[in-house]
Every structure is written in structure tokens, then in C-alpha cells.
Amino acid sequence: MESALVKDNPLLFPLNKQKTLYDGFITVLERDFRLRVLLPPDGQLKGARLHCCWQLRQVLQGYEHIVKQRLQQSADLVTFILELKTVLVRRRSTPWLEVGLKSRPECRSIPPPRYYSQLISEMETLGWGRLLFIDTEFRTLRLKAEDSSGRQHVLTVKLKSRHPAEAPECSADLPVPLDITWTPQSTLDQLHSQFLLVLESLTEFWEVLDEIDSKTWILEPEKPSRSDTMRRIAIGTNVSIKVELDPRHPKMLPECCLLGAEHVVTPLRNKLNANMHLWNPDSGVLLNLRDVLEIEFPSPATHEKSSFSVECGICYSYRLEAAIPDQVCNDPRCGQPFHQACLYEWLRALPSSRQSFNIVFGECPYCSKPITVKMSAQQS
Template identity: 50%
Template sequence: MLIFKGRDFHIRILLPTDSQLKNARIECGWQLKKILHGYRHILKQRLHSCPDLVSFVVELKTILEIALKNTQELHVPRPPEYYSCLVRDLEILGWNKVAYVDAGLTTIKLKAEDSRGRQHLVTLRLNAKGGSWDLFVCLLKQGFLNCFLVLAVYAIAAQLLQYLLVCHCLHWKCCIGLKEATSQYPTEPPDCIVDFPVQFAISWMPQDSLVTIHNQFLAALESLKEFWDTMDEIDGKTWVLEPENPARGATARRIAIGSNVSVNVEVDPRHPKMLPECYFLGADHVVNPLRTKLNNNMHLWDPEISLLQNLKDLLEIDFPSRAVLEKSDFTKDCGICYAYRLHGAVPDQVCDEPRCGQPFHQACLYEWLQGLPSSRQSFNVIFGECPYCNKPLTLKSSVKKP
């Protein structure tokens, strides 16, 4: 038994028949196992290096001291009022708006639908320090048996019941005999994690609740409605090469224009119908005319029509239709590594020779050119020859020299 700061921890060290400490097995209660969960590799290391059992026990106490310091707040139960307040707020909000609740009632995911029918989530981190056993006991004391049944739907009951079986000897004093920590909620707002292209900052007063956050979340969704309408139109009517699976917070799209030709647009989420930043990718003889058209027609941009239609008008093109062409028509493999994706990147360099037009990953082409004796480099620009047609090729690269 180890005693640390007035707490008793029972542990059993089982030595094998050869009495080798490195092959020993450690058995302990669930509480100690939870405390030392992140230190298992250290314990195994010490078992291999300690000369005897006494030395290991001394080091075990040191490891336990460090682990307790790092997790001491996790063992201080929240006051019953914290749980009762939080569960009451969830009931007022409505369980149909709750997508997930963790076992300790410290992480909650709320769902909402914007006026276009898009589904969104906001994750709340309440930083509660109490464990699931504390939560169960406090709910019982506060008369929230029905709420516990509701929480069971969210897969909490299984873990709580396990605690009940293992910890049947615990007394009610686990909630009333220890010094209670001051709960941050609802005095302070929880941390809010959202998939937004802009920061989601909430205004909060001590009397506010989860309903307040949900209402502000809905308001934020509506403020970004035009942005998501714009991005959804791009995703639905063009072939987007990057990102492969865009998140709601992604503001950039690389749109296919033709074979080995694309444009990367960066949309302002606050002004989604304004002219975006445009960067053309492809052979110079193809993208230079597009750049010229964009510059010459920029004054024709109409904020009253969609961004996609404006791009069509200014560039005097029709983007390849999803109904006629397949994405594979635009996703050509790199001519050096023979893969489309390399560490998340796609081929974005193209040979300028019209009869060649072979695409390459920037990193692959840079490494290839670096290996050619005939190549020369000036600052971040390297001059060489195409691996396929041997025509002159220039690469302006952000890749550092190996």
C-alpha cells in the first residue's frame, strides 16, 4: 500500500518464477490505474532499469506524485449545484438539440440547423473537474434520476454502472466530505469550438446559460449564410480539386478549369460576393490569357450576382460541368512520383510546352531539377529541363534546399 498526501493506494506487484523485475506485472485499483494511465511507458521503463523491488517502489512513489500533481483537479468533485445547474440548462434547452455528452459532463456538443437546412455543431468544453461517480452521486442527491436516464441514452450509463460495480464500497461522503471546488460554469462561459471561417466569440453574463450560447450560435450561422451559399454553389457546380473534403470553415477552393489548368479562389467570409483572391495554376500559355481577362474585366464584377457567375463572366469561360465530366479528367498524376496526392499536396506545376503539359508536384519537380547537373538556381527560382520533353522549365519554389 502506498500512502500519499493522506490517500491510500493499494498496489500488487507480481513477480514471475524467475523473479526478474522487468517481467513483473502490476495490479491496482481503478482509481490508481486511471491516475497512472498516461505513465505506463515510464513504469515499464523503470521496471526494466531498477535493480530491485525496493528501488522500483521508491520510483513508483515519485511517478505517482507527479501524476497526482498533474491530475489533482480531476479528483476534486464538483459541487452538486454544478451538475444540477448544468442538467437543468440542458433540459430547458431541449435534449433534441444535444448531439453528445461525455461521461463527466465536461464536453457537450449542441446541434443546430441554419435557414438553408445545413447541420452544424458547437462543442462546449466546460472544464469540469469532477468524475462520473461524483456526477452520479450528485444527481441522485439532487433528485435528477430522470435526467440520469436521459443521459444513459448518450452512452454515459454504461460507464457509470461500471463505477457502481467497482466502487460499491464508496459512501455518500465522496460528495460531501471533501472540499468542494468552485465551478466555473455558469459564472464563466465554456470554451466553444466551431467549424467557422471566422472566430466565434460569445457574450456572457453570470446569469446566462446554454440557451444563450445556442441562440448566439444560431445568430452566427445566419451571419455566415451567404458565405456557405457561395461555397456550396462552387462545390455543387464545379470540380473542386482542393480541399478534397472541405470543412465548413474552409475559405479556399481550387477549381478545375481544364486539363492541368485550375484557379485557386480565396473567399472573404464576411463579404462572400466580392471579388476573391484568384491564383491560376497551369502552363503559362494557358493561364496568362486568363489573368489578362480577369484584369481587364475586373470592373464588370457585380456583387448582386453569385461569385461563381461573376467568375464565369470575367474569365469568359464555363467551368467544366459535373454532369458531363468526371473528376478523374482533371486529377492527373505527377509525372515524377506517379501519384496524385503527395503528403496532402496535388500536382500544381505544369510544363509550359503546349505539346507536353505534364503536371508535377512542386516538391518532386524541385528535387528532380536539383539533381540535374545542367540546372541552375537563382534565389528561390530554379532553371532546368522538363523530365518528359526536355524543354526549358522554370520553377519558383518555396521548397527549401535539402
């Protein structure tokens, strides 16, 4: 039955392994009609449902009950499609139908049948096992890929109606732009191979981040993605370092920003500047940071993350949208952390506070010692 269906209707194919969902086109008198057939779990036609494009509904107008009856009573899908084609041949003599097909703008946006046959051929070469998702218009695909370290990645491909003559839009969760070479002779299999090469070029970058993520407490981002190049690593209570890696040169000295009370951050900053020449690109980033800063980072094996998740002293929450407290009172006896936005609003409301350029000067809400906060770009 399956071979007969494919032979007579090469543009109608199953969308799942159970073969209970068929989608595509049937051709009648050189005209292609889009339809979808949903079969019950047992694969029988009794209880099946038929969804048609608007052109097909127009042709079948007045014959819906007959089509529904034949769908329920046909011996198999091949027999039903044959009977449906017979009905269409009889109805195709309707003269207004030709005018309607030419005048409807949405009809022009539907890719030609060769688009679908080309897509099926390319997917068979690539392998259906690599397809994670395809939308109902057969335009957007999500393809899975695995790098040499076993990391799973997803490539989103948006095909144009003139595929493969026109290059598709491609996107993925990467820290660098996804540069794909495409010609009218290119295929999805070649596209997938290019994506794998890009993944391999970033393997070292992800290995560096995997080590940092597994051996330290990461304060930001909360849920890192494959495209994130920044990590804010906890050093102690209200003290952290923000590092920004270069995806192309991940083992080189990253951009570093120490965050915390000035009396704690200053000695670390001095060590960073004094020991910068010791950075060894052949060693891991985490090991280099330990040697340059002369510290041991708290790890999941030795510390609880709650030790570093101190709430803001103004809003009493740890996360304010995506931000965590990054402003700290410099008085060693206080050391209360605040969100930058909270502290800025607090100081701006005090009559005793003053502003010089983009810095607001005032008093700590807790200990009344001098405290400052920089205005962000959104606040200025």
C-alpha cells in the first residue's frame, strides 16, 4: 500500500514514523492541491480526518459529505486518494475556479511542487533523523547537530520559496556570526556539514567555559547559553569577577572586571595588574585566574551558592529582572549589596545627594557612610 501511494502521489508523504499523518500535494489534471490526512493510531481510515487548502475546498464545495463518507469507508489510503482524484476531475470543469486561483494573492506565495520534491530529496540525503522540527508550511526547519565533544546544537533554517536558487536564512546559538556559503547548487546536507565545521572551530571555547561552569559558582548569566561569552564568577560574599572570553582565542587573557567593595577589590586588582605577565595561553583560563589573582575560587564541592546570593538591601530580592546586586557599601563593617538601579533611585530621592557628571554621591541606606553609584545608559 505504501509503495503504491508514493508511486501515484510522490508529493504526499508521512510526517511521522507511525505513518498516521500525511501531508503534501496530489496532482489532478496538472494542478496541485495541498491536503493533510490524519489517521487514528491503528492506521485505519475509520475516524480519519481530512484538511484541505482553500482551493481544494472550493472545488469540493457541495461534495463534502461524499468525500467524508468515502474517507471513512475506503479500504485504504490509496483507494481514498484515487476516489478523491475522480471527484476532482469531475469538478475541475468549473470555469470560475481558474479565475479564483489566479486572483488569490496567497496562492502566489505557495512554493511550486518542485520545491517540496527538492526538499524531500535533500532530507533523504541528510537523514530524517537529523530533523527536529518542520513547520506546517515546510519553510522552517530545525536540524540537530552534535560536535566532537558530544554537545547538542540546533540549526534553524528558513527556506525561501525559490529554494535552492535563493539562499536560506540560518541561525544558531553561537558566540560568533554564522557565516554560510550558499550557491544555487547547495543542499541541506552541505549546509549541515558547514555548520559542523563552525561547531568544531568553537570546541575549545566551550571547553574553557564548561570547566569554569563546573568548578566555580556562576552568578551571571543565570542559565548560560552556547552564545554567552561572559561569566561572573563568585570569589566571596559580595565579591566577584566578570570575565569576557574571545570565542576565537578563548585561552588568551580575557577582559576582567572585579566587582565588590573597594577595600576588597583593590588588592585583587593590584594582583591582576602585577601578575598579568604570568598568563600562560597554554593553560586553562581558570588555572590562570587562580595564579594571577592568587586565590582559590569557591566551588560547588566546597561551598553553597546561597553564600553568594545576598539580597539587595533596598528591594530585598536577589534578582531584579536579569540583574543581581553589583553595588556594595565600601565600609568593611557594612558591606551591604544593592542593585545599581535600586541604589540610584534611592540616592536620587534624597535631598542630601549630589550628582557630578554620571556619578551620584550620597549615603548608604544602612550605615549612612558615603556611597556612590554610576548612572547606567538607560538612566542617563
